[in-house]
Amino acid sequence: MTFISWNVNGLRACMKKGFLDFYQGQKPDFLCLQETKMEKGQADVPLGEGVLEFWNSAEKKGYSGTAVFTPHAPIAAACGMDIDQHDHEGRLITLEYEKFYLVCCYTPNSQDGLKRIDYRMKWEEDLRDYLLSLDKTKPVVYCGDLNVAHEEIDLKNPKTNRDNAGFSDQEREKMTVLLSSGFTDSFRYLYPDREGAYSWWSYRFSARKNNAGWRIDYFIVSDRLREKILRAEILSDVEGSDHCPVLLELDI
Numbered sequence: 001m002t003f004i005s006w007n008v009n010g011l012r013a014c015m016k017k018g019f020l021d022f023y024q025g026q027k028p029d030f031l032c033l034q035e036t037k038m039e040k041g042q043a044d045v046p047l048g049e050g051v052l053e054f055w056n057s058a059e060k061k062g063y064s065g066t067a068v069f070t071p072h073a074p075i076a077a078a079c080g081m082d083i084d085q086h087d088h089e090g091r092l093i094t095l096e097y098e099k100f101y102l103v104c105c106y107t108p109n110s111q112d113g114l115k116r117i118d119y120r121m122k123w124e125e126d127l128r129d130y131l132l133s134l135d136k137t138k139p140v141v142y143c144g145d146l147n148v149a150h151e152e153i154d155l156k157n158p159k160t161n162r163d164n165a166g167f168s169d170q171e172r173e174k175m176t177v178l179l180s181s182g183f184t185d186s187f188r189y190l191y192p193d194r195e196g197a198y199s200w201w202s203y204r205f206s207a208r209k210n211n212a213g214w215r216i217d218y219f220i221v222s223d224r225l226r227e228k229i230l231r232a233e234i235l236s237d238v239e240g241s242d243h244c245p246v247l248l249e250l251d252i
Contacts (some may be wrong), residue, residue, distance in 0.1 A: 001029040001030070001249070001250050001252055002026070002028040002029050002030075002143050002247065002248070002249050003028060003029065003030045003032065003102070003141060003143065003219060003247065003249070003250070004028040004030070004031050004032065004235075004245050004246070004247050004248075005031075005032040005033075005034070005143040005144055005145075005217060005218075005219065005245065005246050005247075005248075006031070006032070006033055006034050006062060006217075006241065006243060006244070006245035006246070007033070007034040007035045007106070007144075007145040007217060007241060007242075008013070008034070008035060008240065008241050008243075009037075009241040009242050009243065010035065010036070010037040010038075010241075011033060011037065011043070011045070011067070011234045012037070012038055012042070013044045013169050014103070014240045015043065015045070017122075017239065017241075018239070018240050019238035019240055020033050020045075020046065020047075021097070022179040022240070022245070023042035023047055023069075024048075025229045026247075028247075029070060029071070029072060029163070030068060030070045030072070030076050030102060031068065031069045031070070032066070032067075032068050032071075032093075032102070032104035032143050032144060033066060033067045033068070033069075033104070034065075034104070034105070034106035034144050034145040035064060035065065035106060035145065036055070036057070036064075036066065036067050036068050036090075037062050037063060037064070037065055038057065038062070038065060039055065039057040039065075040053060040055040040057070041097065043061070045069075047069055050071050050110055050218070051069050051070065051071055051147065052069070052070055052071065052072075052073060053067065053068075053069055054067065054068040054069075054077050054093050054095065055067045055090075055093075056079040056080065056090040056091070056092065056093045057245050058088065058089045058090035058091075059088045059089070059090075060089070062087045062091050063089070063090075064091060064106060065090040065106070066090055066091060066092065066093050066104050066105070066106050066144070067104075068093050068095060068104050069095070069101070070095070072097065072229045074095040074096050074097055074102075074197055075096045075097060075098065076095075076096040077093070077094070077095050077096070077150070078096075079092065079093055079094075080092050081126060081127065081130040083126055085122070085126075086123060086126060089108070090106075091105060091106045091107070091108065092104070092105050092106075092127075093094070094134070098156040098184070099138065099139070099252055100136050100138055100139045100140065100197070100225070100252060101134045101137075101138060101140045101141070102135075102140075102141050102143075103131065103134070103140060103141070103142045103143070103144075104143060104144050105127070105142065105143070105144035105145075106144055106145065106148070107120075107123065107124075107127075107144065107145060107148070108120055108123055108144045109146040109147050109166070110147070110165040110166070110168065110171060111165055112165065114165060114168055114170075115144060117165075117168065117170060117171075120170075120171065121148055121170060121174065124171075124174035124178075124246055125174075128174075128177065128181060132181060132182070133176070135222050137172055139221065139222035139224055139225045139246070140183070140221065140222045141217075141219065141220075141221050141222075141225070141250070142218075142220045142221070143185070143217075143218060143219045143220070143246075143248070144217065144218070145174075145200075145216060145217050145243065146175070146214060146216060146217070146218050146220075147165075147171070147216055148166055148167070148171040148172060148174070148175050149161075149166055149167050149172075149214045149215055150172055150175045150176070150185070150188075150215075150239055151172070153193075154192045154193055154197075154198075154214065154215040154216075155167060155198070155214040155215065156196075156198065156211065156212040156213055156214070157212065161203055164226075166214060166216060167214075170207075172196075178220070179220070182222060182223050183220050183222060183223060184220065184221050184222075184223050184226040184229075184241070185218060185219075185220055186220065186221055186226075186229050186232040187216075187218070187219070187233075187234065187246070189226055189229060189232070190229060190231075190232050191232070196211055197215055197216055197234050197236075198211065198213025198215050198234070198236065199213070199214070199215050199216060199217035199234050199236070199244050199246055200213055200215075200216050200217065200242060200243045200244075201214075201242060202212045202242070203242055208242075215245045216243075217233070217234075217243055217244075217245075218246065219232060219246060219247075219248035221248075221250070223249035225250060225252065228249040228250045228251040229248070229249075229250060230249040230250065230251055231247065231248065231249035232246075232247070232248050233247040233251075234246050234247075235247060
């Protein structure tokens with residue numbers, strides 16, 4: 001099965017920049033989106049007959065939001081993690097299938113000056129507990145814009161970004177704790193030493209042209225799925241957003 005995750009930075013805008021052509025060219029089993037900035041029905045998303053749509057939109061208009069598109073009907077679908085503090089910004093969708101859970105996530109940004117770091121830490125703790133609760137039942141495929149570059153290899157300029165949002169010691173440590181709890185970063189599992197592999201670039205300073213980026217979009221899987229990883233790719237040539245899509249293929 002093929003999974004793709006993409007922070008589209010506004011789905012309606014991305015649709016004007018080749019989104020539908022990209023989808024038709026890939027036809028993944030699962031397309032997980034973050035930062036949709038819209039509600040279902042605000043725009044027609046013609047992905048083809050039989051494609052199911054699952055949306056979780058923020059209460060604040062034009063903000064955040066996630067969606068999953070798939071031809072595979074789930075056993076169950078849920079939005080959020082059933083914690084009121086976290087469930088107003090449209091950041092989480094979970095689909096249950098016979099052999100796995102799929103979790104699409106748009107992790108809160110800690111913001112300039114780490115103004116939201118305390119909330120981010122609470123989110124990370126509750127999200128880890130949520131994933132562990134799912135993992136007790138069946139394996140988890142967890143993906144999305146997780147708003148953290150885990151190690152220095154995961155961004156172009158680690159020294160000058162130390163303690164900035166997305167590369168603070170606190171955020172990186174939470175990723176370390178998650179991975180040590182029974183989960184695998186699929187890309188780093190296949191490519192532990194690959195440098196220059198990024199999924200987000202600032203719109204400023206010709207960052208994308210110079211590949212001055214960050215790897216903050218992930219597919220993380222339960223450890224018992226790691227031997228089923230066939231491909232893990234960063235589709236850096238795909239434009240339409242300040243993020244590019246990331247892809248995972250599992251023998252599942």
